[in-house]
Amino acid sequence: MVKNSRQSTLLAPSLLAGNHGALAASADSVSALGLKWLHVDIMDGHFVPNLSFGPATVAALRQAGNKLFFDTHLMLSEPQHYIEAFAKAGSNLISVHIEPDYDHRGILAKIRQLGCQCGIVLNPGTPADAVEHLLDQVDLVLVMTVQPGFGGQSFQPQMLAKIAQLNDWRQQSGHTWRLEVDGGIDLQHAKECFDAGADTFVAGTAFFKAPDRADFARCIEQFAI
DSSP: OOOOOOOOOOOEBBBBGGTTHHHHHHHHHHHHTTTEEEEEEEEEESSSBOOOOOOOHHHHHHHHTSSSEEEEEESSSSGGGTTTHHHHHHHHHEEEEEESSHHHHHHHHHHTTTEEEEEEETTTTGGGSSGGGTTTTTTEEEEEOOOOSSSSSOOOHHHHHHHHHHHHHHHHHTOEEEEEEESSSSSSHHHHHHTOOOOEEEHHHHHOOEEEEEEHHHHHGGGGG
């Protein structure tokens, strides 16, 4: 019998879609709903055509008293130079992309050594088998369902097959890493991703612009019921 390795359903609102003039307030609004995770997008203007936050932002949120689980997504050409800074700043999980050329296994191991969980990320054009050799080492696999760089993009439904493939491998192996999706995730697309095997949902624009954020969060949590 195949073991069910799926994790409980989680919503991780993306700080990128929050109020950049009041990031602490945006993060606190997530905490106030009883949510546990905050997704923090880090962009270098090179690997992706945009700039966002740095380690000082993460540290400032911690200094402001925020206790959310910081799910930190490094969209960087050379993440190996920055993981220590983000770990020290207060990240709980640090995810890095498979696409840049660096020692992926070594960096994932280093993230763990720094006391954080680790994740690996795939862009839309990257096939699932690009990370298959790393699935025994990670706590999370993030499937980008848009090309990373900017919020508010449209979900790419062809990513559902990739999510399903990764979930099949997880079930077959008995691994318990989270399967996260990010990009154009509204309630409809989140349900489609859930049905394909995802359990962790990054929502930026759809969450922060929702008429009722609490209701949005409840709908995500109810997928598993």
